[in-house]
Amino acid sequence: MSFVLDTSTSSSTLVLCPAMELKDEKENLVFDSSLQKQPNLPKEFIWPHKDLVHTQEELNEPLIDLSGFLKGNEEATSQAAELIRTACTNHGFFQVINHGVDLGLISAAQNEIDSIFKLPISKKLSMKRRPGGVYGYSGAHADRYSSKLPWKETFSFGFRKNESSELVVVDYFRSVLGDDFEHTGWVYQKYSEAMKELALVIMELLAISLGIDRMQYRDFFEDGTSIMRCNSYPPCLNHGLAMGTGPHCDPTSLTILHQDQVGGLQVFASNKWKAITPRQDAFVVNLGDTFMAVTNGMYRSCLHRAVVNRERERKSLVFFMCPREDRIVRPPPDLLGTDVEVPRKYPDFTWSDLYEFTQNHYRTDVVTFQSFIHWLLSPKR
Numbered sequence: 001m002s003f004v005l006d007t008s009t010s011s012s013t014l015v016l017c018p019a020m021e022l023k024d025e026k027e028n029l030v031f032d033s034s035l036q037k038q039p040n041l042p043k044e045f046i047w048p049h050k051d052l053v054h055t056q057e058e059l060n061e062p063l064i065d066l067s068g069f070l071k072g073n074e075e076a077t078s079q080a081a082e083l084i085r086t087a088c089t090n091h092g093f094f095q096v097i098n099h100g101v102d103l104g105l106i107s108a109a110q111n112e113i114d115s116i117f118k119l120p121i122s123k124k125l126s127m128k129r130r131p132g133g134v135y136g137y138s139g140a141h142a143d144r145y146s147s148k149l150p151w152k153e154t155f156s157f158g159f160r161k162n163e164s165s166e167l168v169v170v171d172y173f174r175s176v177l178g179d180d181f182e183h184t185g186w187v188y189q190k191y192s193e194a195m196k197e198l199a200l201v202i203m204e205l206l207a208i209s210l211g212i213d214r215m216q217y218r219d220f221f222e223d224g225t226s227i228m229r230c231n232s233y234p235p236c237l238n239h240g241l242a243m244g245t246g247p248h249c250d251p252t253s254l255t256i257l258h259q260d261q262v263g264g265l266q267v268f269a270s271n272k273w274k275a276i277t278p279r280q281d282a283f284v285v286n287l288g289d290t291f292m293a294v295t296n297g298m299y300r301s302c303l304h305r306a307v308v309n310r311e312r313e314r315k316s317l318v319f320f321m322c323p324r325e326d327r328i329v330r331p332p333p334d335l336l337g338t339d340v341e342v343p344r345k346y347p348d349f350t351w352s353d354l355y356e357f358t359q360n361h362y363r364t365d366v367v368t369f370q371s372f373i374h375w376l377l378s379p380k381r
Contacts, residue, residue, distance in 0.1 A: 020029050029307065031153060032121045033380030038332070041238035044142070044149045048228040051148075051247060051305075052240065059267055059274035061087060063282060067098035069205060081209040087165035088209070091269040092287035092302035095276075096202070098282055101194045104260055106280075106317075109357060112184045116155050116177075117232040127176045129156065131144065131314045132359050134227060136176065145363060151242040152309045153232045159319075160225040163378040167187065169228070172175040196318035199226070199254050203321075210332040221253060224323045225353070233264060233314040244314065248364045250288035251354050251372075252320040255302075257284040262314040289369035290351060296331040297345040303366055325352040350375055 029035075029044055064083050068076020087094040116137075117124075128143065129136030135157050140149040157172045169192055172180030203217040233244040244264055259265055265276040265284065278286060286302035308314070325330060328348050335344045349372075357372045358364055 002108075002137070019226060027147070028139065028263060029142040031124070031142060031149075031355075033197045034046070036273065038237070039315070040236060041236075041241050044340055045140070045151060045238075045242045047148050047243045047246065048352055049116075051243060053273060054240075055266060055273040055275060057272065057274050057276055059093070059269055062094045062096060063279075063284075064094050064099050064205075066082060066096050066100065066201065070098075070100055070201070076378055079206065081205055085203055085209040088206070088287055088299035090299040090300070091267060092292070093269070093276075093304070095279065095282045096198075097279070097282045099198055101198060101283070103281070105191055105194060108187050109317055110258070110315060112187050113230045113232060113317070115181070115184050116151050116230055117327055124153075124276075127155075134359065135172075135366075147254050148243070148246060150245050151233060151236050152244050152306075153234075154229055156227055156229040157188070158225055159196060161229050162328060168335055173357070175321065188228060191317070192226070192319065195228070196226060196321070198283070198320065199321045200255075206291075206299075210298065210335065216332050216334075217291075221323055223322055224253075224321065224327070225264055225321055225325065227252070229318040229319040229320070231314075231316045231318060233308050233316075235311055235313055235330065236308040238308060239308045239310045242308055244308045245304075247300040247305045247366050249284065249366065250302050250320065251290065251364060251368055252264065252288040252322050252357045253294075254321040255282060255284075255286045255288060255291040256319045256321075257286075257316055259284065259316040260314060262309055262312045264306045264314045265316075266305050266307060268305075273305070286306050289372075290329055292345050292369070293329050296335050298335065298343065301369065322355075323351045325355070326350055329354075346373060347376065 028041070035042070035277060047113035062083055064080050065076070066080065069080050084094060122326060124137045124139065127137045129138055133175045136155070138154045142149055157169060160177055167189055169293065170182065173181045173188070199220045200222060202213050203221055205218045207214045234357035236242050247268070259278045261278045261280065262274065263278050266273045267276060286304060289301045292299055292301040328350060354372055356377055358368065361375065362368060362371055
């Protein structure tokens, strides 16, 4: 089957990001408290003016109430699916309420963020992520990039089915942080389990909204390896020059985020940046590049960013859903037509292909997926 590359969001020239060049470990900038108190922002953290466009406008989208769907109410399910279809066609972002996740568990997961990022810098550096990997601690991604560093710390770990142990998160916290963090591991084990189930619920609704078999995407993603991430965005005296997270689309499939009440998340919708007002009872959901691919481009990957606050730390919990590494990413036949064949917008690929590209060859930005397709089809790779 032939395909037509969708370049609607692509720039005219696609090149590998020079900031992806790995630096000598001795040169790495350390993102610690002393750096955060400096009156002048180090040049590595200064972003181009075009990325620093300020906005006060909010994205006032209707909330998706999941209670009716969870109870099997057909009318409520139809209404929720229609709202999702509109949101995903326009910008790939929505929020869900009455999602069934215990609010006490959400609060506990938010509180445990401090137990990680308040550790001494020497301890945090001892559990830093390895080159080419995504799990572990990262301070401003200074181990990977040399400019436009994000003003944040992250701690990431995986969540998947494991035949040898069902407690993969607990085991990871024990091995990386020690037995004193077993409780923290248990909190994130339970939180990851809840996020995986919520993601599968949303996958069902996404399929319904597209008019295909409701189990299509649930079955496709159920055995995948997901990524869980804790984020801390410290206060920044020069917040007008820095970014917490630069403009980008997630290469993963589905992102479920819970943010605290500080705010800072912004989505690009209707050709402008719009702020997302935090809600304690809601989860932010945005589609990633991989899910855009399995809809043949019918649904958009969400372009978003995070700004920093001068006075307050912002914390967030992020769950990235991914397919199994070797699973072929392609749209289901029902989206490609029966009587008249619908042209493919993207070629087949595996999640491991895209993962390798983003970890070893390219810095995630607004044209990551288009750049990936060019790389994938390149005879020189």
